[in-house]
Amino acid sequence: MKQYTVAILGATGAVGTQMIQCLEEQNFPVGELRLLASARSAGKKVAFAGGEVTIQEARPEAFAGCDIVLGAVEDDLARELLPKAVEAGAIVVDNSHAFRLDPDVPLVVPEINGEDVAWHHGIISNPNCATIIGLVPTWPLHKIAGVTRMVVSTYQAASGAGAPGMADLEAEIAAMGKGEPLPAPRTFAAQLASNLIPQIGGFDPEGYTSEEMKLQNEGRKIMHLPELRVNCTCVRVPVLRSHSESITLEFERDITLDEARAALEAAPGVKLVDDRAAASAHDRFPMPIDTSDQDLIWVGRLRRDISNPHAARGITFWCCGDQIRKGAATNAVQIAKLLTE
């Protein structure tokens, strides 16, 4: 079996660290692993596959001989460094926003459009976390009845802002728990503990944030639905690492709840948790504490959209998924695995 030289660019961040673990969990055929980060982290050692890997400074030279580069850095660094990886002959799977809407770059959720990896030109983009988590359960319903419209409100975890975002929330909860004054947030625009921040990303002229528009723009590309209409409201909530979404869908054709339930039960990447009569809340519906540190999107609260004038074409549900895993690292490693198959 072919072994691959794999590099992770941004190996010390929340997503990069998770990618290392996902490579092991998904039994990725790693011959050599290169962990690339800032000069500050260079020289540190990280455990991998029973051995140790020394972190190197992220410089273009480090891509020589790489088969696959997993990108887990911000847009600007991705734009600067990842084309060098392609020049060096590697295939890049990038988690940043930098290339996602480039028509030469496939944007892939393996459960939805894995076949799109075939037409890459060196770079494949990993979608936004809230996009992945919302689309994985939408796709099997779309296949039945053709989705035309989504109205989505998100409940997004601190981890969406990376390790520094999680540190902000943890520091605030620590202070709050001890009755001490809260430290000033370093990552978020305001206190997050016991609060909600209804802005993720900058505003466009219409008043939507960049994060909100990703679900429509990336969703259209991933599902090959250029006419899909999405109204998204993205809200940061004081949860550590699972995103949740309240999703209302409209379809072209009728869809029964039984059909929807059966499709979700059969769908790859989805776990239906929707037993209204269950004694334990953990079996009645998905919750972020239960969906953290695992790879599936949990779906529940499945019901008719009673506000839709055409009742048979409206579905509402709730879903939760780990933002760092399926929202980022797991999906990227899944894409890389498609490249090896």
Added chain:
Amino acid sequence: MKQYTVAILGATGAVGTQMIQCLEEQNFPVGELRLLASARSAGKKVAFAGGEVTIQEARPEAFAGCDIVLGAVEDDLARELLPKAVEAGAIVVDNSHAFRLDPDVPLVVPEINGEDVAWHHGIISNPNCATIIGLVPTWPLHKIAGVTRMVVSTYQAASGAGAPGMADLEAEIAAMGKGEPLPAPRTFAAQLASNLIPQIGGFDPEGYTSEEMKLQNEGRKIMHLPELRVNCTCVRVPVLRSHSESITLEFERDITLDEARAALEAAPGVKLVDDRAAASAHDRFPMPIDTSDQDLIWVGRLRRDISNPHAARGITFWCCGDQIRKGAATNAVQIAKLLTE
């Protein structure tokens, strides 16, 4: 000026305690204040209007001579005791769900249907907290263009489950902040700190919770719109005492954003906080930390619903309001004040 003998039934709970403060703040013409609670609290003294009031056990005899009784107890106790207050000659303003949909009982948000107090038969109901907070900003938009459909996702604070709910969240945050094991929740079905619980109330056969159906059922009655269609998803979030809602509206007629903004700026009970260019997050949009312990519903993130095929008839916004105040106590005292005018 006439002075009124006012009783608060459930005077030691989160809402009852707030009602005492609201009577003072709204300069309610209180001649005598009677504070009624369980036998356990009887004899305790509470400060009011520069003096002290001794809590009495809540028994039917305590209603003798009362002009107005404010109810702040659960449904079963409300059903048992409040009709006795009416028999004793008092007018009741009740915060429970017990009488809200009774056709003989007005259900009132003073900013919307204050005139409905006129036809009471002894009891006037105070709507559900999430209903009040969502409808106060919806009403001025409805008056322009006629609302037909609402898709709402809520972010509801611990205080919606009363003082014990707040105590649950505070105990969990205290333990989490100290790195100790979390205490088992006493009020909620699961841990709330760093989590979300997407169920408030029991499920109906369609899969909606009782809390979710209140927005449609109470909204139809309050706004006199028997055909209004509402799809609501109610979620408990780890926030102490302000509810937030992400609301998408559809209208019968066109409405411009300028019209909507002007209507919200002029609307009683509403504060528009929607300066996208503001340097401080506190001026850019409403957040629960800013809307707690005050009486207005703050509205922001006002924009077109870009998913609506008829763009000129779709509006989306975000709002926050104090659950204990405008969601309960403030609104009840406002209703009582209408009775004195």
